[in-house]
Amino acid sequence: MERELLLLGLLRQHTMHGYQLHELIDRALASCTDLKKSTAYFLLEKMEKAGWVTQTQTQAGKRPPRRVYQLTTHGEAEFQRLLRANLSAHTPVRFADDIGLAFLDALKSEEALALLAHRLTALTAELAAARAAPPHEGRLQLLIEHQRRHLAAEVAWLESVIAHLQPSPASPPPAAPVARKTRRA
Amino acid sequence: MERELLLLGLLRQHTMHGYQLHELIDRALASCTDLKKSTAYFLLEKMEKAGWVTQTQTQAGKRPPRRVYQLTTHGEAEFQRLLRANLSAHTPVRFADDIGLAFLDALKSEEALALLAHRLTALTAELAAARAAPPHEGRLQLLIEHQRRHLAAEVAWLESVIAHLQPSPASPPPAAPVARKTRRA
């Protein structure tokens, strides 16, 4: 529901059309969240059907008319509801790219280190990008700040993993896939 | 692909059936990742079709036969491929529950604080749970450790947000859908 919340929250401040919303999110919030164009359009349509927003066409030359959206009273109520739900709950974070760490020993430690070094580069670049982003108005700054803190912590973490990985030797696969005899109940 | 990687990695160590895999993940890795039963079964079937694993039935009384899976050579190759991809890349993390923070000003600060306090409770509980989890073998411990570190950082972050939120007064909705006199940019 957080995408709906985002759209409603933005629309609450200014009426906007889909392209505009997508662009705003893509520019200002790229480091924190993302919302594909198709998703934005889809969601806006859905919210209109649900009566959360209304739509007003404004023509500009002969291009596709802008569908400018505006919150309804019902939409405002939904916003309040979603906001409270969002603020009061914590959504656990899953680190998809941690899974590989569980199987580090499947690789020679040199290679593992090289791969993690590569990851560290990517991570550092992301942190740099997040730091480079211009300051944002009001509470938006909170999100950016959070992301920065988080990324910095991730860099530190990854560096420590790499550091602790140095002294271990190579280990070949533990249980070969060809093995036949092995059976377990 | 990280779910496939996880299954392959576990199957590489011991041959196992779906129920067993799900249980292992649900018990040992609950704080780091999750994998629903249906997903596990589905993935195993998919991987079998793809030739990454083979399946051996073992009957136990009259219950549904255990389908015990084992890596093939092809599966081992895939595992290696997925592992490298996983280790070398960084997957950006999105904090879904940050969105609400952007719109904190839509609520009276008392209420915002109460909601965030509620979130903090949930977060603290999660941290406690992560800390309570028993130590795990080998590299698995890395994941647990990461999650713990992360959660601790999140607690600190949330506490700082709450602390900085204290001194600000109430602010009514900035641009009401019904159109009031009050407007702010």
Add this chain to the structure above:
DNA sequence: TTTTCCATGTAACTCGTTACATGATTTC
């Protein structure tokens, strides 16, 4: 004049979850 930007949309697809169904077996 060619590229980029504006502005919309649709269809197919992937991934994963929910909810349901089955039936033996062990535990209380």
Add this chain to the structure above:
DNA sequence: GAAATCATGTAACGAGTTACATGGAAAA
């Protein structure tokens, strides 16, 4: 004898992405 556990599955749905299609306007 009831409840939890073992062990499998299926069907429907939901959310979101990808890739595609359209066409005028502005900028290079």
